[in-house]
């Protein structure tokens with residue numbers, strides 16, 4: 001019996017904006033099992049990114065509980081969450097969040113260095129080559145296309161071989177060839193390193209390769225979607 005790597009129980013998320021309080025996620029309960037690939041789908045604004053942020057402890061639930069690797073993220077402070085992510089999680093943000101003052105190579109090498117890798121730069125170079133960016137390693141984010149930045153973000157998140165990878169539309173800015181290469185790389189992370197993957201996607205191709213697809217609608221989990229035929 002595999003165990004839940006992520007376990008969300010009755011989670012709600014409300015955020016206070018300048019236009020007042022917005023209720024974003026409602027009573028979300030969801031388990032993601034070890035080694036599972038889960039696709040999150042749903043219309044724009046349905047709460048996919050917000051749910052991913054809860055799973056990564058990047059947003060704190062207003063109520064409910066988020067467990068990751070048997071640890072309670074809702075009981076951790078920011079420092080504990082940052083350490084937990086460093087040791088266990090990779091996150092690919094929808095808007096990449098690359099560090100603008102660092103080259104592609106430095107962006108990927110930094111988390112490896114923080115994790116104590118001695119060969120951080122050599123490994124970072126290999127990771128960038130694996131996403132087709134061998135000739136872009138010394139470029140800064142503003143010197144790269146959206147799809148190139150997205151691939152740097154994925155290389156950065158996957159380089160430390162996290163047990164959990166959360167990826168927000170990892171193929172969203174890519175053409176078919178690059179998208180396919182990234183999908184292969186994501187599944188390689190699962191196959192070779194046993195990573196658990198949670199991916200927000202609008203891509204039918206990526207969703208069809210997930211073990212399970214959960215659809216959100218207006219901040220709630222919709223009826224389960226049957227896995228598409230291979």
Ligand SMILES: Nc1ncnc2c1ncn2[C@@H]1O[C@H](COP(=O)(O)OP(=O)(O)OP(=O)(O)O)[C@@H](O)[C@H]1O
Pocket residue numbers: 015016017022024042043044045046047048049050051094
């Ligand atoms: N910081 C915030 N303050 C207030 N409302 C927010 C905030 N962040 C997100 N929202 C609202 O929460 C809802 C869900 O947003 P979210 O980004 O999770 O959607 P999404 O499903 O990822 O959409 P998309 O497919 O467009 O990326 C939206 O209605 C959005 O306007």
Ligand SMILES: [Mg+2]
Pocket residue numbers: 048049050094168
């Ligand atoms: Mg989103």
